[in-house]
Amino acid sequence: MLSIIIIFLILLFHFKRINLALLVMGSASLSLLGAAIGVIVMKLEFGITAILGIVSLIGILVRNGIIMIDYAEELRFKYKKTIREAAMEAGKRRMRPIFLTSAAASMGVIPMIISRSALWGPMGTVICFGTLTSMVLLVFILPVAYWLIFKRVDKKKEKKKAKTLLKGEMIKATLVGILLVLGLNNYVSAQNKYSLEQCKTLALQNNALIKNSRLEIEASKQTKNAAFTKYFPNMSAQAMSFRFTDPLIDLKIPGGNLPVYDGNPANLATATQFAYFPGMSFSGLDKINTGVIAAVQPLYAGSRISNGNKLANLGIEVSSEKSQLNRNEVLLKTEEQYWQIVSLNEKMNTINSYEKLLDALYKEVNNAYQNGLITHNDLLKVKLKQSEVKMNKMKLDNGQHLALMAFCQYIGVKYDSLLVLSDSVVNISKPTDVFVDHHQALTNRVEYQLLQKSIEAETYQTKLKRGEYLPELAVGAGAMYLGMDEKDNNNAFVMASLKIPVSDWWEASHTLKERKLKEQIAKNNADNTSELLIVQMQKAWNELQEADREIAVAEETVAQAEENLKLNNDSYKSGMVNISDLLEAQALLQKAKDQLTDVRTNYQNKLVAYMQVTGRY
Numbered sequence: 001m002l003s004i005i006i007i008f009l010i011l012l013f014h015f016k017r018i019n020l021a022l023l024v025m026g027s028a029s030l031s032l033l034g035a036a037i038g039v040i041v042m043k044l045e046f047g048i049t050a051i052l053g054i055v056s057l058i059g060i061l062v063r064n065g066i067i068m069i070d071y072a073e074e075l076r077f078k079y080k081k082t083i084r085e086a087a088m089e090a091g092k093r094r095m096r097p098i099f100l101t102s103a104a105a106s107m108g109v110i111p112m113i114i115s116r117s118a119l120w121g122p123m124g125t126v127i128c129f130g131t132l133t134s135m136v137l138l139v140f141i142l143p144v145a146y147w148l149i150f151k152r153v154d155k156k157k158e159k160k161k162a163k164t165l166l167k168g169e170m171i172k173a174t175l176v177g178i179l180l181v182l183g184l185n186n187y188v189s190a191q192n193k194y195s196l197e198q199c200k201t202l203a204l205q206n207n208a209l210i211k212n213s214r215l216e217i218e219a220s221k222q223t224k225n226a227a228f229t230k231y232f233p234n235m236s237a238q239a240m241s242f243r244f245t246d247p248l249i250d251l252k253i254p255g256g257n258l259p260v261y262d263g264n265p266a267n268l269a270t271a272t273q274f275a276y277f278p279g280m281s282f283s284g285l286d287k288i289n290t291g292v293i294a295a296v297q298p299l300y301a302g303s304r305i306s307n308g309n310k311l312a313n314l315g316i317e318v319s320s321e322k323s324q325l326n327r328n329e330v331l332l333k334t335e336e337q338y339w340q341i342v343s344l345n346e347k348m349n350t351i352n353s354y355e356k357l358l359d360a361l362y363k364e365v366n367n368a369y370q371n372g373l374i375t376h377n378d379l380l381k382v383k384l385k386q387s388e389v390k391m392n393k394m395k396l397d398n399g400q401h402l403a404l405m406a407f408c409q410y411i412g413v414k415y416d417s418l419l420v421l422s423d424s425v426v427n428i429s430k431p432t433d434v435f436v437d438h439h440q441a442l443t444n445r446v447e448y449q450l451l452q453k454s455i456e457a458e459t460y461q462t463k464l465k466r467g468e469y470l471p472e473l474a475v476g477a478g479a480m481y482l483g484m485d486e487k488d489n490n491n492a493f494v495m496a497s498l499k500i501p502v503s504d505w506w507e508a509s510h511t512l513k514e515r516k517l518k519e520q521i522a523k524n525n526a527d528n529t530s531e532l533l534i535v536q537m538q539k540a541w542n543e544l545q546e547a548d549r550e551i552a553v554a555e556e557t558v559a560q561a562e563e564n565l566k567l568n569n570d571s572y573k574s575g576m577v578n579i580s581d582l583l584e585a586q587a588l589l590q591k592a593k594d595q596l597t598d599v600r601t602n603y604q605n606k607l608v609a610y611m612q613v614t615g616r617y
Contacts, residue, residue: 003055007062014066020073020148023142024065028058031130035541038129044122053126060105060127061134064594068142075455091143102135112569119524188288193420196338199411203334206412208380210330213323220319224312230305239291248285252373255279261600285484294478296497301474306417309461318453325446328617335608337407342421344400347594351393354590358386361586365579368544378579385583431544434607436614444615445533451526462515469508472499531612540610554596561585596602 011021035054039046070088075081081089105127110125194202204210255278259271298305362382367376401417408415442448474497482489501508568585573578611617 007058011062013067015069015405020069023149024062024069026147027138027142028061030141031057031061031134031359034133034138035130035134038125039122041129042121042125044125045118047122049119050122050126053123053570054130056123057127057134060102060131061138064098064102064135064138067097068138069146070147072143083147083153087143087147090146091139091222095139097137098139106131142323174299193422196421197424199338200331200334200422201406202411202413203330204327208321208409209326211237213319213326217323219320220312220316221334224309227305227309227312229360230298230308232297233295235293235295237291239295240289242288244286246286250281250283252281253279253437262391287484289481289483291481292478292613294476294494294495296474296476299473299475300470301472302470304464304467307463307467311457313463314453314457314460318450318457319447320524321453323448325450326444328612332608332612336419336605337403337410338423339601339604340422341400341403341407343597344396344403345421346424346597347357348393348400350397350590350597351389355386355393355588357391357586358382358389362386363385363581367554375581381579381583429607431541431548431607431610434544434611435541438534438541438614440455441537441614441616442530442533445613446615447533448530451529455519455522455526458515458519462512462519465511465515466508468593469501469504471501471587473497501553537610537613540606540613544603544606544610547599550599551596551603554592554599558589558592558596561589565589 008025011024012018015021015024031054035050036179039050044050068090072086075086075089076083106129108126109127112120113128115121119502209372257274258277260275262271286559341446347382362379365374365379369379371378404417404419405415408419418606465484474496475495477492477494479490482491564586565588568577568582572579572582608617
């Protein structure tokens with residue numbers, strides 16, 4: 001008892017708070033459950049040494065409690081953690097040292113338990129079982145108890161903080177809230193902005209065509225793995241059991257008098273003494289059980305196994321090339337849809353500018369009408385043009401939403417009407433910067449590489465077909481079981497197999513000629529398609545140059561339309577032209593700007609198409 005009081009005084013001196021000292025001291029009671037279980041399980045007497053073990057156990061647990069509570073207090077006062085956060089963090093961070101020290105202490109008294117000593121056995125049992133149970137209970141119960149005792153401190157701090165905010169910081173909080181709202185709007189706008197490269201990356205990650213291409217490659221790999229198994233022995237097992245309604249062997253020998261043999265065969269016919277034979281019957285083989293297990297290793301199969309594996313490897317390469325082809329298709333369509341939306345946005349900017357011009361013109365015309373300078377007809381013309389612009393704007397806005405919805409679906413993102421595309425069609429490169437020799441670029445085309453692999457595949461198919469008419473050699477081994485009428489017979493065997501087709505060579509001569517013709521067809525198709533690919537590259541180059549020239553013409557047209565609008569505006573203010581001429585000049589400028597946007601977008605699409613057909617996309 002004195003030792004327990006001394007331990008409590010030490011805790012009070014260390015923590016300088018009676019509630020913490022009582023908490024750590026109370027955690028030592030967690031060892032009593034394990035000590036009692038140990039004494040009962042080991043069927044020992046609870047004597048003086050067991051009491052000494054409990055005192056020692058309390059010292060061990062107090063040390064573990066000090067480790068945990070000290071760390072929790074450090075987190076509270078040094079790192080400003082809440083009671084709950086400090087308790088949970090202390091439980092997690094001090095779990096390992098508590099487990100290690102407790103396990104070491106429990107293992108150290110194992111020899112005392114094994115000795116079965118009446119003096120030291122109870123002490124070792126109490127320490128071992130007490131530390132093992134308490135180390136588990138301590139890391140769960142002590143942090144919770146610490147939080148329950150001191151959680152009121154957190155509540156007091158929260159109330160005090162709330163009062164401070166209510167008294168002196170309402171204006172500050174309001175200003176911060178406004179700034180946060182403005183910042184959030186900017187953040188949302190920035191978050192919904194996508195560049196062309198980001199959209200390409202998303203399309204490659206989420207598009208269904210790309211996902212299926214990856215699955216095709218994986219399927220080809222599984223086909224290759226299946227072909228590789230042909231190199232290994234083919235093992236098979238078979239078991240059969242027969243039950244017959246009638247035995248397969250059924251013998252009946254009738255009885256009768258048999259002559260007694262006296263050693264002279266000549267006397268059998270005239271024997272005078274006979275012995276009676278009662279007759280007999282015999283039946284068997286009414287049930288048969290048999291089983292065979294064998295392994296056959298092919299040594300030569302007309303090179304079909306090796307050629308089959310080569311063809312499977314070629315299948316993986318073809319799947320990879322097709323995946324690249326699908327990738328190019330997805331990227332091309334992504335760019336087309338991207339630039340279409342950019343083009344629609346540019347047209348919306350143009351129509352907004354046109355609308356502002358009409359609004360400004362309406363104010364001028366309305367003032368002139370109010371002053372009696374013009375007729376009501378001129379004012380109606382402006383209103384009609386404003387209505388026309390509004391209708392066009394509604395159609396364009398609907399087209400924007402539909403195009404954006406289709407684009408989001410294609411790149412695999414959730415539809416967002418606030419999504420912004422950051423690239424523009426103003427910064428474009430010249431055709432001469434991307435030109436390459438078309439014959440040299442042909443080998444970079446995925447289509448060309450697929451054509452070459454199709455020729456290679458036909459060659460392997462021919463070799464596989466030839467292998468069907470070549471000899472086959474295999475060796476094998478196995479075991480056999482035969483059970484008949486309660487008699488078992490086990491046997492092992494080895495075998496060799498040689499198969500030589502004879503009459504099939506007549507058929508093979510025609511089949512192999514057919515395969516050679518198909519190889520030639522594949523080569524002809526490859527040559528023809530290669531020429532078409534070069535024509536396609538030339539066509540794409542011509543269209544790119546044409547699109548570049550269209551941009552120059554469209555830019556000149558915009559400049560002329562702007563000059564025309566300026567002249568008509570000056571002439572209208574001078575009274576030299578009527579309102580219809582001014583409206584027509586404004587409409588021509590809008591049309592010219594829309595045309596410039598279209599040709600720039602078309603140039604971007606033609607540029608991407610040319611890069612793709614020359615194998616650089």
